[in-house]
Amino acid sequence: MSSKPIVIMGAGPAGLTAAWELVKEGRDVVVWEADPSYVGGISRTVHANGFRFDIGGHRFFSKSTEVNEVWREIMPDDFIDCPRLSRIYYGKKFFAYPLEAVDSFLKLGPFETLRILGSYARAKLAPIRPETTFAQWVTNRFGRRLFEMFFKSYTEKVWGISCDEISADWAAQRIKGLSLRGAVLSAFRGKKASPTAKTLIRNFFYPRLGPGQMWETATKKIMAKGGRVELDRRVQTVHWDETGVTHITGTNQLGEFFQQEGSQFISSIPLKELMLSLDPPPPPEVKAAANALRYRDFITVCLVVNRANVFPDTWIYIHDPTVKVGRVQNYKNWSAAMVPDPKFTSLGLEYFCFEGDGLWTATDHDLAELAIREAEQIGLVKRALVQDAFVVRMPKAYPIYDQDYQRHVETIRAWVCQFHNLQPVGRNGMHHYNNQDHSMMTAMLAAKNIQGADFDCWRVNTEAEYHEAGESKE
Numbered sequence: 001m002s003s004k005p006i007v008i009m010g011a012g013p014a015g016l017t018a019a020w021e022l023v024k025e026g027r028d029v030v031v032w033e034a035d036p037s038y039v040g041g042i043s044r045t046v047h048a049n050g051f052r053f054d055i056g057g058h059r060f061f062s063k064s065t066e067v068n069e070v071w072r073e074i075m076p077d078d079f080i081d082c083p084r085l086s087r088i089y090y091g092k093k094f095f096a097y098p099l100e101a102v103d104s105f106l107k108l109g110p111f112e113t114l115r116i117l118g119s120y121a122r123a124k125l126a127p128i129r130p131e132t133t134f135a136q137w138v139t140n141r142f143g144r145r146l147f148e149m150f151f152k153s154y155t156e157k158v159w160g161i162s163c164d165e166i167s168a169d170w171a172a173q174r175i176k177g178l179s180l181r182g183a184v185l186s187a188f189r190g191k192k193a194s195p196t197a198k199t200l201i202r203n204f205f206y207p208r209l210g211p212g213q214m215w216e217t218a219t220k221k222i223m224a225k226g227g228r229v230e231l232d233r234r235v236q237t238v239h240w241d242e243t244g245v246t247h248i249t250g251t252n253q254l255g256e257f258f259q260q261e262g263s264q265f266i267s268s269i270p271l272k273e274l275m276l277s278l279d280p281p282p283p284p285e286v287k288a289a290a291n292a293l294r295y296r297d298f299i300t301v302c303l304v305v306n307r308a309n310v311f312p313d314t315w316i317y318i319h320d321p322t323v324k325v326g327r328v329q330n331y332k333n334w335s336a337a338m339v340p341d342p343k344f345t346s347l348g349l350e351y352f353c354f355e356g357d358g359l360w361t362a363t364d365h366d367l368a369e370l371a372i373r374e375a376e377q378i379g380l381v382k383r384a385l386v387q388d389a390f391v392v393r394m395p396k397a398y399p400i401y402d403q404d405y406q407r408h409v410e411t412i413r414a415w416v417c418q419f420h421n422l423q424p425v426g427r428n429g430m431h432h433y434n435n436q437d438h439s440m441m442t443a444m445l446a447a448k449n450i451q452g453a454d455f456d457c458w459r460v461n462t463e464a465e466y467h468e469a470g471e472s473k474e
């Protein structure tokens with residue numbers, strides 16, 4: 001075994017899971033995290049004046065026994081069982097989500113309902129072929145009218161590109177298992193829509209103090225076992241030669257320079273950033289593929305409302321195209337401990353954007369004004385009740401699945417596999433739309449590889465059951 005440590009880039013769920021799995025085996029681990037104060041990456045919990053905010057609302061749900069075991073091992077007793085209530089706001093009305101036949105019929109009226117059924121029948125009789133885009137995938141299964149009402153505007157808010165440019169893969173990954181026929185039949189049988197659809201789970205676990213609690217606890221436990229988790233260390237260059245990756249260098253916010261040698265390297269930093277930080281640089285086609293990867297960024301405007309109860313939902317999807325906000329979280333309905341005093345409610349108005357665009361560069365004051373105006377317009381809260389606002393910007397929240405992303409990821413994957421001691425893991429780390437569990441699973445396999453196993457982390461699939469430890473290369 002080398003005397004040099006194992007170096008992990010990024011202290012999100014993937015990086016910290018890899019570190020945890022390795023320190024448990026007695027391995028020497030160093031984690032570099034760019035953020036000066038938070039661990040947990042996108043799954044962090046931000047603190048402000050005693051209020052705790054989650055970036056997006058993180059459900060802890062996994063089909064993987066191994067992932068569930070890691071969550072329980074790190075935090076045995078501070079999980080709560082959280083029931084989900086979410087609705088869709090569209091056309092000045094709140095619809096049950098998942099859509100329920102009777103509720104939707106009453107709110108849409110007979111004319112609109114007939115229009116939906118007519119367009120569904122048309123889609124079934126003459127489906128669009130070939131089916132390559134998100135718009136085509138959804139239209140073929142739900143009809144054009146439902147696509148326009150309940151998929152198009154929200155999806156375009158999330159991705160910032162037309163549904164004609166989004167790959168059908170994303171729809172297949174996220175809304176597989178849901179069908180109009182199934183939903184209507186279940187409604188008539190008095191049941192809710194199929195819980196096999198990934199977006200529809202009704203109960204999930206949640207750390208009492210938000211998802212960041214899990215990753216803050218993990219950090220403490222890693223450090224208690226001798227691992228080092230170093231904040232304010234941004235990886236800038238990953239150095240390699242014919243022997244593999246040798247060391248990383250980077251800076252902190254003061255511009256001070258740091259260097260870390262290692263025997264093995266696990267990277268959960270965005271794949272694009274990893275490829276562009278390599279010294280010497282990768283071949284031109286790999287660099288071009290990295291440059292072509294795109295991300296969607298995310299702003300949360302947290303409004304502190306001077307009222308004990310505002311609405312019963314955990315979150316509301318805002319499909320209505322007349323406002324920019326995409327979703328509204330009610331953190332207190334996830335866990336009462338997210339507010340310091342039960343007299344208050346904290347709401348998170350979520351905006352999807354691109355780093356550098358008008359929303360991203362707006363001042364915090366202007367974003368708070370926008371959020372208050374839109375919350376009022378939707379009818380959620382009156383301006384006079386808002387007593388404070390905080391803005392959190394999260395770059396690279398979503399890896400974009402455009403028509404070409406798979407080709408680019410494949411070009412990078414094929415080249416990066418030559419390194420015996422560099423493993424990309426996680427969500428942006430592999431440019432894969434992973435939840436925490438799959439991000440963690442890739443990291444668990446990477447840690448096992450360092451211990452002598454031979455798993456292909458790229459084959460961790462968001463649909464695979466992976467009850468054991470993923471698929472071996474054989």
Ligand SMILES: Cc1cc2nc3c(=O)[nH]c(=O)nc-3n(C[C@H](O)[C@H](O)[C@H](O)COP(=O)(O)OP(=O)(O)OC[C@H]3O[C@@H](n4cnc5c(N)ncnc54)[C@H](O)[C@@H]3O)c2cc1C
Pocket residue numbers: 009010011012013014015032033034035039040041042043055056057058059060061233234235236268269270273298397398425426427428429434435436437439
């Ligand atoms: C809105 C939203 C809602 C979500 N909801 C859920 C949910 O309900 N349930 C669920 O399980 N998952 C959910 N997810 C997904 C979840 O957030 C991710 O799967 C998970 O955080 C990915 O973990 P990761 O470690 O791969 O990456 P990240 O969380 O992105 O962590 C990467 C870390 O690397 C650091 N880093 C980046 N560049 C550098 C650098 N150059 N040097 C050093 N450090 C660097 C970052 O600061 C970050 O801390 C959601 C995501 C979003 C955006």
